[in-house]
Amino acid sequence: MERRLFRKVRHEKTRNNVKYGMLSNSLFMVKEALGTNSVVLAVTLFQALLAVAISLMELYVAPTILGNLERHDALGTMIGSIGFFALGIMGLQGLSAYLENNQIFMRIPIRLSIISKMWRKAGTCSYPVRESQDFIRSFTKATDASIGNDSAAEYIWSTFAGLLQNLVGFCIYLYLLTHADPVIIIVTLAAAVISYLASSYFNGWGYRHRQEEAEIKNRFFYFRGRARDRQLAKDVRIFGIGGWLREMQDKNMRMLQDFYLRRERVCLLADFTDVALSFLRNGIAYAWLLYLAVQGSFSASEFLFYFTAVSGFTAWITGIMDSVSRLRKQSLDLSCIREMLDYEEPFLFEKGKALEVMPGTEYTIELKDVTFRYPGAEKETFFHLNLTLHPGEKLAVVGANGAGKTTLVRLLCGLYDPDEGEVLLNGVNIKEYNRRDYYQLFSAVFQEFSLLAGEIGENVACFEQETDSYRMRDCMEKAGLAGKVEALPEGYGTHLVKEVYDDAVELSGGEQQRLVMARLLYKDSPVMILDEPTAALDAIAESDIYRKYHELSRGKSSVFISHRLASTRFCDRIILLRDGKVAEEGTHEELMTLGKSYAELFRIQSRYYVDRPGENE
Structure with missing residues (x-):
């Protein structure tokens, strides 16, 4: 029993089966931000409020000017209204653009911190875990979820900003539309819920097939890497295996393309469903609003206001659904990162008893x-x-x-x-x-x-932060290599590994x-x-x-x-x-x-x- 249990932990089944939800992953990112760069939280909130403020200014501008005309207000009043809205919108949009262009510098450190933790996990995990194919697949998926500015580990802050923006805007527009007719609100909400349920199913396809994608990518990058392997170059030429390598690379490339083609077909179906539901939702809402206007329930400026508000309300609902859907997809990617970081270890590390290796102590x-x-x-x-x-x-x-x-x-x-x-x-x-x-x-x-790619002295001292130069030279002398190295122009500072350093020695x-x-x-x-x-x-x-x-x-x-x-x-x-x-x-x-x-x-x-x-x- 013990053997079966340990083998289960030590090899392919070594993983934590915890499923991380959207809330859990969102809190994970907030915690990362608090520990790395908490300013990004304030900026994200401020971006959301700015976007809502811009939308409200744009909502009121046309009905306000039309109301000035209906009331026969003075020309100065109309010019004042136009100037107020024009300057207000310009100022808010300028501030929003500034934050949008500079927010990347606040978000990148958080993603890099997560990547650093991933590499620390890969470099310090137990040996059975590191050689486990299950862990390798997990590491591959976690890397995909954290590489690049559009990855979940960074772009999720845009999703947070968008979700906050849409929620605040939805609440404000919902309050405004309660003065019109509840039918519009009911129809719009019902269509949005159906759209969300459909998109949730379609967007989960990639996560449900993540293991298949990881296996195909691992094989593809393996054969691509072997084709570029400098040490394999002699075997490729002597044994004539270049054709086989190309064949395997092409085969795995086709498998990868087929996988992405299947994924895009699912995405296309999701987009078509969303367009159909949006058309139905907007058509009913606009038709009902037009009916109320014909009945004389609104003035011209009020009709324009509610007509624009319905469009905005629909956009907020769609935005919420899109943001939640996007957050769900990004949460699935973050789950891959957290599964890798929380990968179960069969050995005790910090929780184990300390063992101090003392010079002169005998060990059996x-x-x-x-x-x-x-x-x-x-x-x-x-x-x-x-x-x-x-x-x-x-x-x-x-x-x-x-x-x-x-x-x-x-x-x-x-x-x-x-x-x-x-x-x-x-x-x-x-x-x-x-x-x-x-x-x-x-x-x-x-x-x-x-x-490793580095100086000879660093390789001897295993890249210690403070190398004992005297002890390092003494060890090289005892190993019989000091004369050779000291005769080189850079001595112990000579680089190794030509793939990295052009001046490296072999x-x-x-x-x-x-x-x-x-x-x-x-x-x-x-x-x-x-x-x-x-x-x-x-x-x-x-x-x-x-x-x-x-x-x-x-x-x-x-x-x-x-x-x-x-x-x-x-x-x-x-x-x-x-x-x-x-x-x-x-x-x-x-x-x-x-x-x-x-x-x-x-x-x-x-x-x-x-x-x-x-x-x-």
């Missing part, structure tokens, strides 16, 4: 009766595995491909939790600790290590290994992990790198993984993984004396290098 890490299986796998990677890493011990992990060497390292490092059993640190289950504190125990170099495979070695030494953690980082190097280069790590890891617990057994002969203990368990265990000499799988594999590899000296694997 134990895998106790551990069972682990990847989702969808036919069998367990480990089944009731028991293993202890003792303080200061150098442990080598060997085995065939798929034996679970990398998985073992991830369990030791706390990147995964077992389905059954425990990972203990000095006798305490690591689930109790703040997992980020636990990570500080480890310095690791994995098979696919990363050199380090050889061996030099990259020494750079990550210096990074590992700079962190100076009590446990070192090497998960086949030298797999791309030849046997001699790998042996040299591992000997260097051996020299520099004195006094530290170390785990070395390599498919070349000769590289790890120096380790205190070697374990061979097979069938989810430790099949053989001992020193190199003890395992050779045992004469089983390890000894046979070592002899085969030794014969290969003797028969074919100097060749890379």
